[in-house]
Amino acid sequence: MSFPLVDAALNWQSPASVQPTRGLSSPSPTHRRQPDAAAVKRQAAGASSERTVIVVSDQVGAEGGFVLNHFIHRHLRLEEQGWIVVLVGLAQTWEHYLAVGKKLGLNIALSQQKGRLVFLDALTHLATGTGPFAHNEGATSATTAASPLQGLLASITAAYQACSSSPAQKKLCLVVDDVSALQSCGLPTKDVLAFAAGCRELVYEENGCLVLLAHGDSVAAGVDDDDGSGVICRSLIHSATHVLHVAALESGLTQGVDGQITFARGPLLRDEEGFNPEVLHYQITDAQINFFKKGFSKGLL
Amino acid sequence: MAPANAQLSSQLVLARLLAGKEQSSFIVVEDSLRQSALPLVQKLAAQSTPRRGPPDTRRNDLVVCCVENPPRVVRELFPYDGAVFVDVFSSYSLAPPRTQPGLPTATAATIGEYLSSLASKDVKTTVVFDSINPFVTHHSIGAFARLLKRLAGLSDSISLILPFHGDCVPRSVHTLLGDIAVTVLTVRHAKDFGVALGSSLATDNGDAFRLVDANATGGAVVEVMHKRKSGKITREVAVYTTDGDKWRLNTLEQVRGSEDLVEEKKSIADEPDPTANLSFNLKLTDEQRAARSEVVLPYLYMQQADGAGTVQQHQMQQPTVSSAEAAIYYDDDDYDEEDPDADLDI
Numbered sequence: 001m002s003f004p005l006v007d008a009a010l011n012w013q014s015p016a017s018v019q020p021t022r023g024l025s026s027p028s029p030t031h032r033r034q035p036d037a038a039a040v041k042r043q044a045a046g047a048s049s050e051r052t053v054i055v056v057s058d059q060v061g062a063e064g065g066f067v068l069n070h071f072i073h074r075h076l077r078l079e080e081q082g083w084i085v086v087l088v089g090l091a092q093t094w095e096h097y098l099a100v101g102k103k104l105g106l107n108i109a110l111s112q113q114k115g116r117l118v119f120l121d122a123l124t125h126l127a128t129g130t131g132p133f134a135h136n137e138g139a140t141s142a143t144t145a146a147s148p149l150q151g152l153l154a155s156i157t158a159a160y161q162a163c164s165s166s167p168a169q170k171k172l173c174l175v176v177d178d179v180s181a182l183q184s185c186g187l188p189t190k191d192v193l194a195f196a197a198g199c200r201e202l203v204y205e206e207n208g209c210l211v212l213l214a215h216g217d218s219v220a221a222g223v224d225d226d227d228g229s230g231v232i233c234r235s236l237i238h239s240a241t242h243v244l245h246v247a248a249l250e251s252g253l254t255q256g257v258d259g260q261i262t263f264a265r266g267p268l269l270r271d272e273e274g275f276n277p278e279v280l281h282y283q284i285t286d287a288q289i290n291f292f293k294k295g296f297s298k299g300l301l
Numbered sequence: 302m303a304p305a306n307a308q309l310s311s312q313l314v315l316a317r318l319l320a321g322k323e324q325s326s327f328i329v330v331e332d333s334l335r336q337s338a339l340p341l342v343q344k345l346a347a348q349s350t351p352r353r354g355p356p357d358t359r360r361n362d363l364v365v366c367c368v369e370n371p372p373r374v375v376r377e378l379f380p381y382d383g384a385v386f387v388d389v390f391s392s393y394s395l396a397p398p399r400t401q402p403g404l405p406t407a408t409a410a411t412i413g414e415y416l417s418s419l420a421s422k423d424v425k426t427t428v429v430f431d432s433i434n435p436f437v438t439h440h441s442i443g444a445f446a447r448l449l450k451r452l453a454g455l456s457d458s459i460s461l462i463l464p465f466h467g468d469c470v471p472r473s474v475h476t477l478l479g480d481i482a483v484t485v486l487t488v489r490h491a492k493d494f495g496v497a498l499g500s501s502l503a504t505d506n507g508d509a510f511r512l513v514d515a516n517a518t519g520g521a522v523v524e525v526m527h528k529r530k531s532g533k534i535t536r537e538v539a540v541y542t543t544d545g546d547k548w549r550l551n552t553l554e555q556v557r558g559s560e561d562l563v564e565e566k567k568s569i570a571d572e573p574d575p576t577a578n579l580s581f582n583l584k585l586t587d588e589q590r591a592a593r594s595e596v597v598l599p600y601l602y603m604q605q606a607d608g609a610g611t612v613q614q615h616q617m618q619q620p621t622v623s624s625a626e627a628a629i630y631y632d633d634d635d636y637d638e639e640d641p642d643a644d645l646d647i
Contacts, residue, residue: 150395157396190439191395197435198396201371205399219334234469235434237334239370245512265516267337268374277513 003070005291009263010242011275012049049075049209050171053200053268055240057216057233062259064213064246065091066289068177071211072097073106075173076116082169085117086160088152090126090181091213094119103287118159122152126185149187149195157202172208174199180215183232193235200239212236216245240266242275249281256297257281314527315539316550318484321348325527327453329482330464331475335510336490336521339378341541342429342464344548346379349427349460362426364419366412368393369432372404378431387415393435409436409444413451420456429462437470445474449481479526487524490514491540494522496556498542519543522553 007013054071058064075083087097097119101108111117126148160172176199182192196212203210218230219237237243245262261280269275281292317323328345332338349363363384367375372388379386388406391398398406407415416428436445452461467475467487479485491498492510498520520542527535538553576583585593637643 147395153395154397193435193438194393194395197369197371197390197394201390201394201396204371204373231469234334234466235438238337238432238434238466238469243512243515262512264512265518267332267339267516268370268378269516270377271518277515279513 050207053210053240054242055236056213056244058246059217062246062248076111083171084163085173088120088176090122091178115163147191153198172206175211178213241269242266258283313539314525325484326460327483328462329478329485331467331487333468337516338464338488346429362424364428366430368435375431427460433463433465483528485526489522
């Protein structure tokens with residue numbers, strides 16, 4: 001499942017306009033009405049997700065992991081464009097993504113069998129330094145010689161290159177869930193930022209799309225943090241093209257609305273992309289996720 | 302813009318820097334998540350782009366150091382002919398280094414030496430960094446200070462432009478950069494100063510800054526601190542607005558003043574006409590209005606004061622004075638001087 005309204009907010013061409021939809025969630029009536037004439041018009045001339053860096057910042061009480069599913073599913077559905085998704089799980093295990101994918105109407109296990117999705121279980125292997133972290137070949141820089149993240153980045157590159165697609169068509173969608181977990185596991189900030197820089201370089205080389213989730217409580221509050229966790233999120237945002245802030249509803253709890261996503265302009269976004277910043281509301285139910293324009297929630301109407 | 306305002310704008314230090322009329326050997330540009338300094342840095346770099354022509358007639362050289370972003374990205378951000386790009390990014394990335402032909406590489410230890418080798422007495426060289434934050438993140442404050450000292454001690458023909466993200470570095474870095482820099486430009490979002498620029502006028506997000514307002518494309522406010530050679534320090538708050546490639550510089554007061562005018566005009570123009578969509582006519586033509594003025598109103602008492610202060614009452618007479626000159630004389634027959642509050646009794 002992907003969300004047309006999210007694609008419209010990002011001014012991207014929706015996969016639905018490229019190929020017929022199957023297993024798309026049946027959102028609320030407001031959602032079905034939402035891709036209005038203006039949104040459709042923008043989508044028709046919309047940009048692609050190539051060479052984009054998206055940072056999703058979330059908060060305690062408003063987790064942003066569900067947004068990652070949109071980017072995973074969106075790029076898996078663009079099969080004919082050669083997108084290959086590499087999902088680095090630092091916050092959740094494979095079973096989690098499998099279960100969520102099934103609920104949202106997409107069998108990611110099938111995509112994995114086809115070689116269009118690679119899952120790197122970094123969460124399980126981070127403590128032991130095995131699995132994707134054991135891939136320690138390649139050159140090392142002086143400042144980060146001993147970082148286990150170098151092995152993780154090498155594993156990402158190797159997994160992408162091993163995927164079955166003609167090299168001319170391959171594009172990489174790299175999703176990291178989530179970057180803040182690396183710092184929570186004790187890795188120094190400079191190594192985490194160097195890892196993110198390596199991911200960005202890889203994505204730009206492959207004309208791909210990088211999606212990074214990071215906890216940004218202090219970013220949203222506009223305050224300095226004591227533990228330095230906000231530095232990572234802020235530094236990532238400074239190198240992004242799009243920034244998605246997931247937060248609780250600023251007006252408080254409301255029936256039918258779980259929170260809001262702010263689609264903000266990143267510093268590296270070019271003016272000609274035609275992106276208009278906006279805020280969407282969302283509701284997470286057992287079987288689907290609904291997005292609304294502000295004030296269009298079923299609970300409000 | 303009025304000539305006086307235009308003259309005032311051209312006297313701004315920022316305007317003189319962007320026009321190349323004011324020189325600064327060490328410019329530090331601070332930005333934040335709210336407003337990126339990239340457009341301003343690009344404009345400063347564009348002012349320093351190499352002039353076309355034979356090498357012996359060139360006056361400027363531009364060197365762009367890619368520290369925070371890959372050279373491939375930085376090339377797109379600074380698409381100037383003749384600019385030299387230096388790859389420092391590779392030393393702060395975990396990706397295996399990719400050697401690109403014609404792209405020199407450097408590290409924090411070697412960048413000073415490399416830049417000094419580029420210096421020439423005849424040619425003015427401008428060195429622009431995309432950001433110096435990785436230097437702060439990956440090195441100690443002492444090593445960073447030594448790097449700055451080395452850069453500041455380069456040849457007089459080299460001008461440095463060092464952007465940094467103020468919300469990602471400790472306070473000591475602000476102090477360090479403020480001490481060593483000749484010019485400090487702090488880019489702030491316009492809403493921090495209560496003004497709305499360009500496209501942000503059209504949004505309905507209110508006056509307070511919200512995350513959705515970040516990195517506005519219409520313009521920004523720049524706080525300028527410039528140290529002159531005489532020792533005099535100039536501080537100013539300038540506002541730049543952009544419309545495509547067109548840049549306009551104003552003082553904050555000018556923008557606030559013009560904003561008031563815009564608001565005033567807007568309020569007059571946008572005032573709804575209650576008679577616009579009625580099914581009957583409430584408006585008068587000029588002929589009807591003239592006819593109405595000729596109607597003699599019965600029982601109209603108009604009071605007119607003469608020179609002696611007495612009041613003459615004219616009955617059945619058309620008014621000849623405007624309402625602004627009229628006065629109301631009230632003669633209360635029931636007034637009791639012994640009990641002035643008698644009318645309050647129930």
